[in-house]
Amino acid sequence: MIATEEEARAFCAGLCDADAIARLERFIVMLAEENERQNLISGKSLEFVWQRHIADSLQLLTHVPRETSPWLDLGSGAGMPGLVLAIARPDLEMHLVESRKKRVVWLQSVIDHFGLKNCTVHGSRLESVETSPMRVITARAFAPLGKLLSLSARFSTQETVWLLPKGRSAGQELSEQPESVRSMFHVEQSATDPQAGIVVGQGRPPIR
Numbered sequence: 001m002i003a004t005e006e007e008a009r010a011f012c013a014g015l016c017d018a019d020a021i022a023r024l025e026r027f028i029v030m031l032a033e034e035n036e037r038q039n040l041i042s043g044k045s046l047e048f049v050w051q052r053h054i055a056d057s058l059q060l061l062t063h064v065p066r067e068t069s070p071w072l073d074l075g076s077g078a079g080m081p082g083l084v085l086a087i088a089r090p091d092l093e094m095h096l097v098e099s100r101k102k103r104v105v106w107l108q109s110v111i112d113h114f115g116l117k118n119c120t121v122h123g124s125r126l127e128s129v130e131t132s133p134m135r136v137i138t139a140r141a142f143a144p145l146g147k148l149l150s151l152s153a154r155f156s157t158q159e160t161v162w163l164l165p166k167g168r169s170a171g172q173e174l175s176e177q178p179e180s181v182r183s184m185f186h187v188e189q190s191a192t193d194p195q196a197g198i199v200v201g202q203g204r205p206p207i208r
């Protein structure tokens with residue numbers, strides 16, 4: 001379990017190269033500056049930014065084979081996890097979906113700053129994003145599990161891996177789903193919080 005900022009940074013350094021770590025350092029500075037202009041993340045969490053945001057995002061890489069792509073991140077907000085993954089791994093095709101205009105401008109400004117050709121922001125509600133098959137779908141603090149699946153099932157195939165950091169409600173949210181959905185998913189322990197879980201599964205959920 002990652003318990004300190006030093007451990008979180010070392011964990012991230014094991015998942016991407018030195019150039020990526022330098023870009024992430026710069027991203028953290030940009031995030032702190034932007035957080036003065038708009039409420040992207042809690043100010044308190046900036047003290048633990050490697051643990052709470054960077055490692056929390058990059059740990060998702062450990063759940064799929066290295067080359068798995070494209071990824072779809074629902075409700076990217078400040079950029080976790082999708083933008084952080086795109087900064088760390090420019091070889092992955094990343095699609096961010098975010099409806100709030102100011103956040104879309106922020107996400108696009110980071111993409112432009114680093115010249116991330118692998119990363120696209122869809123600046124609209126998920127409901128109006130054109131359907132396209134994704135190999136990984138992720139979402140942190142986006143919507144309750146049932147709603148999340150019904151809004152995004154159309155982007156999945158039998159091959160799609162779902163990586164859904166759900167914090168402390170992971171087990172509870174999964175237990176509230178019908179058996180047909182429960183049997184597709186399980187909860188993995190988060191590496192960054194002993195009480196948090198990631199809902200992980202593969203396939204197309206049987207959602208009407």
Ligand SMILES: C[S@@+](CC[C@H](N)C(=O)[O-])C[C@H]1O[C@@H](n2cnc3c(N)ncnc32)[C@H](O)[C@@H]1O
Nearest residue numbers: 075076077080097098099100124125126140141
């Ligand atoms: C609580 S924030 C989480 C942001 C980020 N994933 C994180 O963990 O820090 C949820 C984000 O989802 C966006 N959102 C909510 N519903 C959406 C929808 N239907 N389509 C696109 N974005 C949506 C909100 O604008 C917000 O930025």
